[in-house]
Amino acid sequence: MDILVCIKQVPGTTRVEIDEKTGVLKRSGVDSKMNPYDLYALETGLRIKAKMKGKISVISMGPPQAVEVIKEAYCMGVDEGVLLSDKRFAGADTLSTAYAISQGIKKMGKFDLIICGKQTTDGDTAQVGPEVAESLDIPNAANVRKITEIDDNSITVEMDMGEVVQISKIEFPCLITVDKDIFQPRLPSYRKKIATRNKEVKLYSLKDFEDKDEKKYGLSGSPTQVERIFPPAVNTNKEIWKGSDLELSDRLYKELKKLKFV
């Protein structure tokens, strides 16, 4: 069985502040890490491989330094990894990211099962997975919280739909996006780290794709545009109460009474 997991490198922290004077974003810490949700996707793929045999690959799109997440995946037991990196992919929204990833996947070969994380911590859209599925014209299921069965032709999954759980049997090839807690992700293995130290990460750029039309990638291929960014609004009708804790408590009681909550 051929399994592919989509992983992304994200900033190590999402703490950013806006400089009041200049309106410029200040980002503390430049560390990067694997998108935490993708660790669950990886773990799911590794477990399926252990059961079904076959091969597990990863794909990532990002700047050259994103090879790090692929190496990390190697330390967990992934067989092959591809990084899509090209200046022409810059400024991609989810549509053009997904399109580039689907082109990369086509170039890599055929997969029975593609697994994505639920969402990224930086993009935070949960859109890339289903958009990849559409570009590859294969079925997909989102919010998968459990795999109940798997054989050579299909996978049966539980989709978390809020109030209810839908249990679906999906034929291969298909794409699933997994919820956190589907499995507890393993830690990278030191032994594998040594063993895979020189393992190759394949690099693909636009010239490797079947569709080389620059207009479909990066910013040119992105319908959405960020018009402006700004700090979150502060509520204007607000009061600050100060005083002794006793007074404050009694004042709060009166207020709750006035608001009819007690």
Add this chain to the structure above:
Amino acid sequence: MGRLVVNQDKIDDLDKLIKLCPFGAMENVNGKLEINSGCKMCRLCVKKGPEGAVVYVDDETAAIDKSKWKGVAVYVDHVEGQIHPVTFELIGKAKELASKINQPTFAVFAGSGIKDKASELLHYGVDEVFVYDYKPLRHFRIEPYSYVLEDFINKAKPSIMLIGATTIGRSLAPRVAARFKTGLTADCTVLDVKENTDLIQIRPAFGGNIMAQIINPNHRPQLATVRYKVMSAPKRSDEAHGNITYCRIDEDKLISKIEVLDVTQKESEVNISDAEVIVAAGRGLKSQADMKMIEHLAALLKAQVASTRPLVEAGWVDARRQIGLSGRTVKPKLIICCGISGSVQFAAGMNNSDFIIAINTDEKASIFNIANIGIVGDMYKIIPRLIDSIKSGKGVNL
């Protein structure tokens, strides 16, 4: 669309310019500035960098004819005919947007045996409900549902389409966006519309630290998802308004590689999302035992208990009670935040609450920026006395 062009000779301080980029998308490659794929086109480098160093050039693209796309559509989210309340909230928003640009509102409803449910939507002020009532649509399966939306979009040509950010919506919306090669903005918190029918979509970015305003200026339809409890539902009116159109579709096209084996009710769950009153605790709480105090107050106010993430991580509070970006979004009539600093990730999940009260010892805590009443004080003194006051039915020592 446009792209960024770098004029190396106009850069005086390369490292300073690189630091401007919040996405770390600028690199020093052998003394030259390169913009890598981390770029999100926020264009801060254009605005704040040295004059002319990075310029934005608009590529020639044929402008689409926006007048061919009319109407604001809402996807009717449901499981086996049970309409999800986010649908009504979106109808409310759709009506507001549509009236600004003088266009009709649509709802699209796909399922099996849903005819009578469709007429209910007319009590919320939709102009036209497009109903696709077919057996293969009984369960949500991605391919037939995407096909129905494709058919609807081709028939109705809506300019804007709003979809609930439920499990179904989060699957369906991106599929449809990719099919029409159009833009989709996830989890919008504010929506407005320009005169030229461009949808103004505002959503938290970077885990809520900043807000991004996103538009989709040259593609139609414009798709956006919105979480439950972010918009407000209109009141149901007794009179029905608008009409229902039963759509015909080629049933042979409603095929799927998915077989739904079962749909089961989830074990009855704690659900803070629907709570009217919430008492939330944060790291100001010193020990797990002190949760009793919070629970006591909550019980007296008929409220649900909730918390910030650290308390969940510490195992003091059930994960389903976590508010925030990686927890639940809540919109209660009242929320009392006790010992919570008000991080953006937390605030993203509750700042739409009708009324916010915060108790915090630190008067600089950012929770006070969003609280309607900010109480600078010690919750360990304030809450026990409040509990006593409520129990005795009158304030002590007034």
